[in-house]
Amino acid sequence: MLTPIAKRAAELMDAVQTGPIRNAWHWLDYNFDPKTPGFRTVGVPTVIALATGDAVMPGFAAEQLKRLESFGGVDRNQGHYQQILAWYAEVLVVAHLAAQEWPASVRFEMEPVAGGAKANPEVVIRLDGVGALGVEVKAADLSAHVKHRSSNSWQLTARSGVSPKSLGESVTLPRDNPVKDFLVSADKKFAGIRATDPDSRSVLVIVWDDFVNEPLSALVSPTSGLFTPNSFHRVDGRVVEFPNVDAVLLVRHQHQVVGGLAGRPLVDDRAHVLDYGRLGGFPPQSLVTNPAGHLVPTEFLSALHAVPVEELNAAAEYNPGEIVMWVDTADGTED
Numbered sequence: 001m002l003t004p005i006a007k008r009a010a011e012l013m014d015a016v017q018t019g020p021i022r023n024a025w026h027w028l029d030y031n032f033d034p035k036t037p038g039f040r041t042v043g044v045p046t047v048i049a050l051a052t053g054d055a056v057m058p059g060f061a062a063e064q065l066k067r068l069e070s071f072g073g074v075d076r077n078q079g080h081y082q083q084i085l086a087w088y089a090e091v092l093v094v095a096h097l098a099a100q101e102w103p104a105s106v107r108f109e110m111e112p113v114a115g116g117a118k119a120n121p122e123v124v125i126r127l128d129g130v131g132a133l134g135v136e137v138k139a140a141d142l143s144a145h146v147k148h149r150s151s152n153s154w155q156l157t158a159r160s161g162v163s164p165k166s167l168g169e170s171v172t173l174p175r176d177n178p179v180k181d182f183l184v185s186a187d188k189k190f191a192g193i194r195a196t197d198p199d200s201r202s203v204l205v206i207v208w209d210d211f212v213n214e215p216l217s218a219l220v221s222p223t224s225g226l227f228t229p230n231s232f233h234r235v236d237g238r239v240v241e242f243p244n245v246d247a248v249l250l251v252r253h254q255h256q257v258v259g260g261l262a263g264r265p266l267v268d269d270r271a272h273v274l275d276y277g278r279l280g281g282f283p284p285q286s287l288v289t290n291p292a293g294h295l296v297p298t299e300f301l302s303a304l305h306a307v308p309v310e311e312l313n314a315a316a317e318y319n320p321g322e323i324v325m326w327v328d329t330a331d332g333t334e335d
Contacts, residue, residue, distance in 0.1 A: 008051035009044075012061055016047065019069055026072030027081055031261060038263050045272035049095035056098045057110040057123070064091060082141045088257045088273060089139035089207035094123055096276035097135065100303045104128040113192065121189045121202070125300070132200040133300045134193050136186045139207040139254060140178040140215075148172040149211070155324040157214055158221035159232050162323055176218035180226055180233050182206060183242045190244035201296045203304065204248045209255040210317075212286065216309065217320040219248060219288050225320065227290055246293035249306055252283045279305045286312055 002010065016022060016032050031042035054061035068087055071080040098108065105128040111120045121136040149155060155172040156164060164171045182204060190202040208215050219225050224232040231239045253276075256266055260273035268282055277285070279302070287306035289295070296306075312318035 005048065005051045005055055008054055008061065009047040012047040012050055012065060013043070015065065016043070019065075020072055021069055024073055025075045026069075027076075027084055027261065028068070028072075030263070036263070038261070041260050041266065041272045045274045046091070049091050049274045052095045053091070053098045056106075056108040060094075060110055063110075078143070082143065084261070085254060085257055086139040089205075089251075089253065090122055090137040092207065092253060092257075092274050092276055093135065093137045093205050093251070095274060097123070097125065097303055102127060102303070103299060104130065119185070119189045120192070121186070124193060124200075127297075127299060130297050130299050132193070132197055133296065134190050134200060134202040135205060136182075136189055136202070137205045137207065138178075138182040138186070140175065140182075142175070142209055142254060145172070145175050146209070156322065157217040157324060158320065158322045159224035160221075160322040161223070174218065175214050176224070176226075176232070179206065179215050179218040183226060183245055183248075184240075187242040187244045194244050201294060201300065202244060202246050203296060203300070203306075204245050205251060205304075206248060207251045207253050209258075210252050210283075212250050212252050212283075213317045213319065213321060215248075215250055216286070216288065216318065217322070219320075220309075221320040221322060223322060227288065227292075241292040242290060243292045245290055246296050247290055247306075248288045249304055250286045250288065250309075277305065281305075284312060286318060 020026060021028050021032055028042070030036050031038035033039060050061035050064055053064070064087070068084070071083045071087070074080065107126045109124040109126070111122065112124045113120045121134045124132055124134045126132045149172050152170040152172045154167040154170060156162060156174050158174055158176070164173060186202070186204040193200050193202070206215050217225070219227050222228060222230065224230055226233055229239060233240045256270055257273050260266055266272070268277070270277065284307040285305045286309045287301065288309050309318055
């Protein structure tokens, strides 16, 4: 006998097969075709993730499937492709949290609106005896940045005294503005929840690719980091703080979705594109605490598999930097 989640997943798959993903132009047609390998690594995990979210937030699956179906209809539209990547980032995190074995009774609220806010985070989780956690998920458009990173000799990961012109024309500039925009947006979304529940906590999850030193530098680089006194984001000369965002979780997963949608093998022992990874596995989900925020309860951090970035600084990718020089090695790779 099918479990309720398996039954709901089967219903969702039937809906996909008769809907616009399979019957009009859509990037995911291949991935939801039962005859292709992508069906096992993308299609099936997708409906299972939606059903898992639906089990704790009725209506989640229908709403998310409707959104996913809307990212199609135009042949190879790059805007739709980026929306799909962002959609998978959101579902990755929400479905993972929905599947957790929580230590007490838990309630999920889908896109709650509170305190007169005009925008809302993905989910608020209320855990008995612990409190409430708002979670917002963002994924930067890295398409042009990846091309620059792979072709330019120099890369600036933070704003500093180094002038791009001094390095010549082949320079990749910091990708820090999206991180700033994500913080501005999340701070506004969490403000309403904080106004009605001052003891609530919040985490902004940023899903990046393997080059996690880039968003990390945007946050904590001593020369310009958004969580430092030298932040590049200022209004009337004063550093802008984000008091409603308690922490940022950096998740290295965009490249997994890109590879999975293209039918390439996944890396780091991921079984499918919505495999969040296991607690203590590689790569870790790195947590950057906001000095202007509050501490997030351990129960929520454990569910997110969050590891404080201070515990990871032995690895180069978890150290904020300012400049990288890419050099071709003998085997054709780059360092």
